[in-house]
Amino acid sequence: MTKIIYDINRDLKIFYLIIEGRKIGFYLSNRLAKTFFDYLRKGVLVDFEIATKRKKIHGKLYFQVAHFNRIISLEPHRVHYDLFQLRKDMQNVLKQYKHYLFIDFEMTMPGYTSTSFTPEIIQVGYVLSEAQGEIIEQNGYYVLPAPSTNLSKRTKKFLKLDELQFYEDAIHYEKFYEDLNRIIEKYQPKFVVWGKNDITALNDSYKLHDKKILTKDTDFIDLLKLHKDYYNLKDDLGLFKAYKTYFDIDGIQHHDANDDALVTKYVFDAFMLHMQ
Known part of the structure; x- marks a missing residue:
């Protein structure tokens, strides 16, 4: 739906449109309001999709916004948000790199009664490839934690480790x-990872082992975040759920860094094809 905003209620996170002579209200979830509500005011053009459910506020039913496609101020003309351009820009950025390193870590977990805890990398899996091309190198191995670290029962159970x-x-x-x-x-x-945990774990590992930092956060692509931004997903998407969506195959997650790194590459390649 593409319309010009007639009125807004900032307290209730609602904007109103005139549709067939009637004043109709549309509600923003907290997530959407945090990102977009500051751009909304009378006279702004909004292009958006409507969620299937409606929300009752103070006894009245309002349509809920699923996501925005565009938000544009008309006087003066200014594009605040354009999902279609964002998707094009995303595709162009991803095409500019020659090599990708799909990497995944498994980490230690705290004991059932632990308080202060920093996860340590104990398994690495990676796939180095040309952009949407052949695999150059693939490897994976277990990594010893710091000498003072004992593997908790929780870690061994979750990763099915024989100590x-x-x-x-x-x-x-x-x-x-x-x-x-x-x-x-x-x-x-x-670097391509699924979620921020792997980035945090690698950064922490430099400190734990007193090593010079090899990477910056800007060296990484968070493929989970790209999926959420591209598809306007409200909740996090599991790696193997994404794999099933693209390939219609049930992948069984074994919490193995080698498998996860390879699946991350498959999902990345499918994502790139989808954007073409």
Whole structure:
């Protein structure tokens, strides 16, 4: 629906349109109001989609806004938000990189009675590839936590770890750090992760192991956030739910960094194809 706002009620987060001679109200959720309500005022053009449900406020029913496509001030002319242009810009940004490093970490978890806790990386999985192209390198391994860290029962249960086998197979953090540094120096890849937890874990790992920082937050693409922005999703989307949506195949998540890194690449490639 594309109309010019007739009136607004800031207290109730409602704007009104005149439709077939009637004053009709449209309600914004807290999430939408936080992002968009400051742009809304009388005379502003709004292009938006309506949610299936309606909300009762002070005894009256209001239509709920699902998402905005465009918000434009007409006098003076100013585009505050344009979803279609945002999607084009997103596609152009993603096309400019030559190499991508799809990376995933599994981390330690606090014990059932722990208070202060910083997760540590104990498994790494990554897939290095050309942009929407062939896989150049794929690897994964367990990483030893700091010497003072004991694997909690919760960690071992969640990741289905055999503790003795883990300590036999795991490499020192130094080896992972050197591996990551090698890839960065040779390929200068754009990192792709699903959610912010992996970025936080990597940043924390530099401090925990007293290492020079190799990455900046701007080196990362949060593929989950791109999906939420592109599709106007209200809630977080699981990686394997996204995989099922694109490929119509049920993926079983084993909480394994190797599997998750590869699935992240598959979802990224499908996302890029969808935007074309």
